[in-house]
Amino acid sequence: MALRHAVLAALLDGELSGYQLAKAFDVGVANFWHALPQQLYAELARLEKEGLVAGRRVVQETRPAKRLFHVTDAGLTELQRFAADASKPSFIRDDLLVKVQAADHVDAGALIRQVEERAAMAEAKIDLFRRILRKMRGDLGEEEFIRAGRRVGPYLTCLRGLAFEEGNRDWCRRTAAILRDRNAAVAGGNAAVAGEGTPAVPGESTAPAARPPEVARAGR
Amino acid sequence: MALRHAVLAALLDGELSGYQLAKAFDVGVANFWHALPQQLYAELARLEKEGLVAGRRVVQETRPAKRLFHVTDAGLTELQRFAADASKPSFIRDDLLVKVQAADHVDAGALIRQVEERAAMAEAKIDLFRRILRKMRGDLGEEEFIRAGRRVGPYLTCLRGLAFEEGNRDWCRRTAAILRDRNAAVAGGNAAVAGEGTPAVPGESTAPAARPPEVARAGR
DNA sequence: CCGCTCATGTAACAGGTTACATGATTTA
DNA sequence: TAAATCATGTAACCTGTTACATGAGCGG
Numbered sequence: 004m005a006l007r008h009a010v011l012a013a014l015l016d017g018e019l020s021g022y023q024l025a026k027a028f029d030v031g032v033a034n035f036w037h038a039l040p041q042q043l044y045a046e047l048a049r050l051e052k053e054g055l056v057a058g059r060r061v062v063q064e065t066r067p068a069k070r071l072f073h074v075t076d077a078g079l080t081e082l083q084r085f086a087a088d089a090s091k092p093s094f095i096r097d098d099l100l101v102k103v104q105a106a107d108h109v110d111a112g113a114l115i116r117q118v119e120e121r122a123a124m125a126e127a128k129i130d131l132f133r134r135i136l137r138k139m140r141g142d143l144g145e146e147e148f149i150r151a152g153r154r155v156g157p158y159l160t161c162l163r164g165l166a167f168e169e170g171n172r173d174w175c176r177r178t179a180a181i182l183r184d185r186n187a188a189v190a191g192g193n194a195a196v197a198g199e200g201t202p203a204v205p206g207e208s209t210a211p212a213a214r215p216p217e218v219a220r221a222g223r
Numbered sequence: 224m225a226l227r228h229a230v231l232a233a234l235l236d237g238e239l240s241g242y243q244l245a246k247a248f249d250v251g252v253a254n255f256w257h258a259l260p261q262q263l264y265a266e267l268a269r270l271e272k273e274g275l276v277a278g279r280r281v282v283q284e285t286r287p288a289k290r291l292f293h294v295t296d297a298g299l300t301e302l303q304r305f306a307a308d309a310s311k312p313s314f315i316r317d318d319l320l321v322k323v324q325a326a327d328h329v330d331a332g333a334l335i336r337q338v339e340e341r342a343a344m345a346e347a348k349i350d351l352f353r354r355i356l357r358k359m360r361g362d363l364g365e366e367e368f369i370r371a372g373r374r375v376g377p378y379l380t381c382l383r384g385l386a387f388e389e390g391n392r393d394w395c396r397r398t399a400a401i402l403r404d405r406n407a408a409v410a411g412g413n414a415a416v417a418g419e420g421t422p423a424v425p426g427e428s429t430a431p432a433a434r435p436p437e438v439a440r441a442g443r
Numbered sequence: 444c445c446g447c448t449c450a451t452g453t454a455a456c457a458g459g460t461t462a463c464a465t466g467a468t469t470t471a
Numbered sequence: 472t473a474a475a476t477c478a479t480g481t482a483a484c485c486t487g488t489t490a491c492a493t494g495a496g497c498g499g
Contacts, residue, residue, distance in 0.1 A: 004457075005318050008325075012321050012324040020479095021478075021479065021480090022479075030314075034315075035317065035323070036316055038459085039460070040480090041459095041480075041481085044478095045481095048480090065469085066468075067467065067477060069478060082328065082329065083328070083329050085322070086322045087329075091318055092344065093317035093319070095254075095256070096313065098225050101228050102306040102310065103380050104229075104254070104379075105302055105306060105376055107373070108299060108303070109302065109307075114306060117310050150401075150408075156323055156326035159323050159326065159401065162394065162397075163323075163390075166393070170386045174382065177382075181375065226486080241451065241452090242449060242450050258487085260450095260451085260452090262486085264451060265452085286448090286495085286496075287449060287494080287495065288450080289451090290451090
């Protein structure tokens with residue numbers, strides 16, 4: 004049940020509406036946690052009922068009215084309690100990695116496309132995180148901000164997000180290159196396979212690739 | 224519903240029992256997916272009922288009998304279908320990051336301990352992944368294996384795991400150092416706070432840290 | 444003898460995702 | 472005029488976690 008604590012942590016930087024929270028926990032950002040809008044509205048309702056957050060209605064001229072939430076004293080206490088007890092380890096769970104795990108038994112073209120797409124997504128996130136970091140530190144240099152800035156928490160989680168996406172991008176690029184090379188090598192070795200692209204999926208009967216143990220770089 | 228595909232992908236490298244699968248998807252490893260034993264036994268049962276995997280009973284002398292599962296043709300087809308359609312993006316969801324996000328409002332000592340513990344865990348995983356990679360590539364150098372080895376899939380996902388844990392370790396170390404420095408600075412500025420450790424949690428009344436905007440490195 | 448590894452599950456519950464619903468306003 | 476943004480939710484479903492259960496052999 005860490006979503007509630009993620010919400011509390013997100014609200015420490017000031018009042019936010021459900022909608023604004025939803026953006027912060029969305030695909031594009033999600034520095035330190037991810038959740039869908041529905042989860043957030045539900046969680047806010049629960050937190051309010053338990054007195055861990057409180058909301059105030061703000062009527063707007065041009066936009067629908069919204070409710071801005073902030074953490075109560077009880078909420079802060081709960082967050083501190085949470086922070087004190089042991090963290091459960093976090094795990095990788097990624098569709099794309101499952102596909103790469105099966106790379107040798109699966110259509111190479113489609114996989115390469117997905118890995119490249121992921122690299123592009125990572126690149127976009129990197130830009131976003133860099134902008135966010137610049138905004139957070141303002142005039143100060145990074146060293147200085149980290150030493151003396153108020154609230155490093157969000158800065159640190161954003162740094163983790165940045166490093167994660169850089170790792171993602173680098174791995175995706177390398178993986179795409181490797182899969183392309185191997186695919187080309189197979190196609191070259193097989194004396195021109197028919198069909199566009201180069202399927203690289205051996206028929207059920209063909210033994211799994213049967214790649215020669217040592218090979219004097221076929222093709223190029 | 225990607226667990227099924229993760230299981231299929233894991234079984235591509237040869238027959239495995241539920242127990243062996245469980246180890247592969249466990250805390251220590253989890254190259255590309257994580258799951259608990261119960262999930263795996265349940266998923267294997269479903270997959271078998273649908274004909275995507277098949278198991279054969281192996282009686283052992285000294286150990287209880289086990290069932291070794293392998294992917295059927297139908298299973299391979301399903302995996303290929305899965306690999307072809309779009310991957311959903313993967314998200315960060317980490318207790319520890321939530322706590323670091325709240326770092327400025329929370330007991331620093333406990334948090335630093337947890338970050339350091341995480342760094343140690345990452346280090347252990349790094350060693351493990353390095354061993355696994357060495358074993359996979361055998362006599363070949365990495366370059367060579369990647370170009371010409373049979374089955375790069377597992378190697379590539381393990382490389383991602385390695386890079387992820389390296390990123391984790393580096394970030395944890397840096398974060399721990401930063402939090403320690405800031406904690407020391409606060410304690411130094413406050414003319415010796417009572418109690419062991421240094422709480423660093425400002426009372427509810429004390430304004431959030433009120434750290435001076437520019438500071439001439441307090442302490443050391 | 445205690446605890447670990449091997450080996451396999453069931454049941455209850457908590458948490459996350461997908462689909463659906465509504466309605467006003469601004470931008471292309 | 473169509474699409475995106477602001478703003479908030481409900482309901483059904485799928486997935487993952489926690490707790491419990493069983494039993495044999497091996498090592499300290």
